[in-house]
Amino acid sequence: MHTLLELLEQDCTQPTAQLAAQAGMTEAEVEKERARLEEDGAILGYQAIIDWDRVKRENVTALIEVKVVPQSIDGFDRIAERIYQYEEVESMYLMSGSFDLTVIISGRTLREVAQFVGERLATIEGVTGTATHFILKKYKEKHLVFRRPEPQEREFVFS
Amino acid sequence: MNYDQILNQKIQGVKPSGIRKFFDILEEMTDAITLGIGEPDFVTPWHIRDAGIYSLERGHTKYTSNAGMLELRREIVNYLRRRFDLSYDYTSQVLVTVGGSEAIDLSLRCLLNPGDEVIIPTPSFVCYGPLTEMAGGVPVYVELKAENEFRLTPEELKAVITPKTKVLVLPFPCNPTGGIMERKDLEALMPILKDTNIMVLSDEIYAELTYGQHHVSPANLTELYDRTVLVNGFSKSHAMTGWRMGYVCAPKPIVAAMTKLHQFGIMSAPTTSQYAAIEAMRNGDGDIEHMREEYDSRRRYLVENLNRIGLTCFEPKGAFYVFPCIKSSGLSSQEFCERFLREEKVAVIPGDAFGPGGEGYVRACYAASMKDIAEAVSRMDNFLQNLKGKEN
Numbered sequence: 004m005h006t007l008l009e010l011l012e013q014d015c016t017q018p019t020a021q022l023a024a025q026a027g028m029t030e031a032e033v034e035k036e037r038a039r040l041e042e043d044g045a046i047l048g049y050q051a052i053i054d055w056d057r058v059k060r061e062n063v064t065a066l067i068e069v070k071v072v073p074q075s076i077d078g079f080d081r082i083a084e085r086i087y088q089y090e091e092v093e094s095m096y097l098m099s100g101s102f103d104l105t106v107i108i109s110g111r112t113l114r115e116v117a118q119f120v121g122e123r124l125a126t127i128e129g130v131t132g133t134a135t136h137f138i139l140k141k142y143k144e145k146h147l148v149f150r151r152p153e154p155q156e157r158e159f160v161f162s
Numbered sequence: 163m164n165y166d167q168i169l170n171q172k173i174q175g176v177k178p179s180g181i182r183k184f185f186d187i188l189e190e191m192t193d194a195i196t197l198g199i200g201e202p203d204f205v206t207p208w209h210i211r212d213a214g215i216y217s218l219e220r221g222h223t224k225y226t227s228n229a230g231m232l233e234l235r236r237e238i239v240n241y242l243r244r245r246f247d248l249s250y251d252y253t254s255q256v257l258v259t260v261g262g263s264e265a266i267d268l269s270l271r272c273l274l275n276p277g278d279e280v281i282i283p284t285p286s287f288v289c290y291g292p293l294t295e296m297a298g299g300v301p302v303y304v305e306l307k308a309e310n311e312f313r314l315t316p317e318e319l320k321a322v323i324t325p326k327t328k329v330l331v332l333p334f335p336c337n338p339t340g341g342i343m344e345r346k347d348l349e350a351l352m353p354i355l356k357d358t359n360i361m362v363l364s365d366e367i368y369a370e371l372t373y374g375q376h377h378v379s380p381a382n383l384t385e386l387y388d389r390t391v392l393v394n395g396f397s398k399s400h401a402m403t404g405w406r407m408g409y410v411c412a413p414k415p416i417v418a419a420m421t422k423l424h425q426f427g428i429m430s431a432p433t434t435s436q437y438a439a440i441e442a443m444r445n446g447d448g449d450i451e452h453m454r455e456e457y458d459s460r461r462r463y464l465v466e467n468l469n470r471i472g473l474t475c476f477e478p479k480g481a482f483y484v485f486p487c488i489k490s491s492g493l494s495s496q497e498f499c500e501r502f503l504r505e506e507k508v509a510v511i512p513g514d515a516f517g518p519g520g521e522g523y524v525r526a527c528y529a530a531s532m533k534d535i536a537e538a539v540s541r542m543d544n545f546l547q548n549l550k551g552k553e554n
Contacts, residue, residue: 005459014532021536024466025459159185161288162200
């Protein structure tokens with residue numbers, strides 16, 4: 004059986020009754036558990052995943068590799084916080100490997116993104132280098148494919 | 163030309179499926195929600211599709227051995243041992259077929275002599291009767307009862323056995339009822355079968371889809387192993403309906419006879435599908451669990467809500483169907499389904515299409531998206547309210 008969290012991760016727009024039946028809980032239990040998970044911060048929020056290309060809105064996303072001066076994990080956390088506080092930062096991760104932080108930012112134009120990297124990010128104390136990769140096309144995000152499913156032929160086979 | 167005189171009399175005698183008319187309405191209705199079609203709504207998992215594609219890239223486009231690729235048969239045997247604790251010899255007891263349907267057809271044609279009787283519990287999938295007739299046999303239907311959770315009881319079996327009985331079909335987990343046979347239910351049949359030559363044709367295509375308990379095959383019972391022809395396939399467990407991959411496992415002489423017929427009629431099952439099936443057997447157990455969990459969620463939702471809106475619904479323990487009783491509506495299954503489709507644009511299948519005992523029920527398949535299932539329930543509620551309104 005799916006847990007409430009798994010069901011919500013799949014589709015958080017499902018009505019409580021639907022969640023309850025699938026999770027083997029009562030509606031009251033679902034509401035209580037959901038409130039608790041939100042309170043705890045296990046559920047951070049609920050957002051729609053949007054294909055902006057479909058609504059013809061210009062949108063630029065970049066993945067930036069950031070190198071910082073070597074430090075302890077706490078040190079990374081401090082620098083990270085200085086970066087992710089910016090509204091432009093969509094996601095951010097501490098990485099293993101040849102660079103330290105992945106920063107994903109999105110802006111309306113290329114210029115907006117470039118400006119952010121040059122003026123804000125690169126100038127933060129402790130940042131020793133950046134490499135910016137612009138995302139050219141999104142294929143899949145959070146298990147969702149950026150493409151309308153191909154219409155399947157509906158064959159009425161009696162099986 | 164008078165084709166009635168030309169066509170084989172047996173095939174002319176086979177009644178066309180009662181729901182063709184119903185499907186014709188459905189085909190015109192492009193915006194209908196359908197809980198009518200009995201197949202997974204999942205696409206075959208990518209790694210399995212990829213294995214099929216890769217086999218084509220490498221140029222594996224020829225026939226395989228008649229019984230199926232040795233590698234696939236070995237994997238099938240490993241799978242049956244791993245998942246169901248069953249033992250078969252891959253060199254002599256397995257035949258890879260074009261879907262489970264071919265395996266059922268071959269079994270009946272290789273076992274039956276003219277006039278032999280085949281016991282078919284109903285409501286059940288529609289193929290057993292017509293295939294029996296085409297093989298020269300005589301179908302003997304046993305109506306299973308909702309109060310027995312649509313299991314076959316020893317009394318019901320005993321009542322229909324005659325000296326001419328050759329085959330007992332056990333279609334469990336059952337399409338359309340969702341009924342299963344547990345070990346104790348199978349054991350209860352043993353004393354009746356013990357001193358007979360009756361063969362058990364066990365259609366286990368839904369074996370991986372049981373909820374709450376593990377599937378038990380008649381072949382798991384030592385006393386029944388030698389008289390069991392086990393039919394299974396990849397369609398339901400691995401969402402591979404279009405690949406047409408099935409198999410049959412049985413005692414050696416039976417598989418040998420079936421292979422003989424298969425080699426004349428089919429040659430060998432599709433090669434690309436066999437490569438995909440090897441991948442499914444080797445690395446597909448996780449896919450099965452994932453899909454079963456999804457179906458289980460939907461099953462709970464559907465059963466709970468059908469009961470809530472007033473359609474009594476026995477809890478199905480297997481397959482991906484619910485089989486609610488619609489007698490309280492005062493309509494026949496056919497009327498109910500046709501009106502539900504026309505008025506609310508939702509397709510479910512009339513129970514009488516599945517043979518005697520199906521009247522008064524409808525089959526809804528929950529291998530559909532949660533969104534469609536929820537919408538179908540809400541429309542069903544509406545439909546039932548309207549029916550009640552008209553009565554008053």
